[in-house]
Amino acid sequence: MSSRAAIRYAKAILQQANEAQVGNVLFGDMQSVYQTIEGSKELRVVLNSPVIKPDDKKNALLTIFKGQSAATHNLIKLLVLNKRTSLLGNVAKSYIDLYNDEKGVKVAEVTTAVALSSELEAKVLAKVKELTGSDNVTLNNTIDESIIGGFVLRVGDLQYDASIANKLDNIKREFTKSL
Known part of the structure; x- marks a missing residue:
């Protein structure tokens, strides 16, 4: 910040x-x-x-x-x-x-547990272009092993968390609610 x-x-x-x-x-x-x-x-x-x-x-x-x-x-x-x-x-x-x-470049931050392959990076880039409606997109890949698997995608103020760690946290919350 x-x-x-x-x-x-x-x-x-x-x-x-x-x-x-x-x-x-x-x-x-x-x-x-x-x-x-x-x-x-x-x-x-x-x-x-x-x-x-x-x-x-x-x-x-x-x-x-x-x-x-x-x-x-x-x-x-x-x-x-x-x-x-x-x-x-x-x-x-x-x-x-x-x-x-100023240049209209959208920056997408992707956090993964392992480095993205070039094929997967191209797919993520295409999806981000589709979501933002911009052809001018830059992709930054950060590796964070604590998410276990999956990915976290941030574009501007939007965030999509499809990480295994997040899903496990959700399951844990559901179990604690039902007790």
Whole structure:
């Protein structure tokens, strides 16, 4: 869940990127930034730490993301200047969401117990396209072994839970009601 401040930063950089016609470049950068921050607990600790000096955070981030565009570097510098480095991951996620909304891309989140085969992924993608009425759909597959089997599909605010864990919970509730 992104904070209002992160959304404001994301809207501002999206507007700048669109004016400079580099929205798609910044989209790639923000995906990389988000994935890097989500994948590194140590980086999240550094970004949130009040002990680490802002200049050290800035140098670390600029080194980590040295292959990114000037717009991404400017965002990092701005967040450091405003003492908002902890928002970087949320800003990146908000930018990705705003960019997808602007381009009409529907993002479907599928959680499965095992990785989807390419054949099954194509079927899920076709079903999501049918449900949303959009030909522009992206599918993100997350693996969560705790659902045991089946899948959980999220598209926007809609969720369909066809997981074995959910069905077992429903059976458990029915048994406890009848006692």
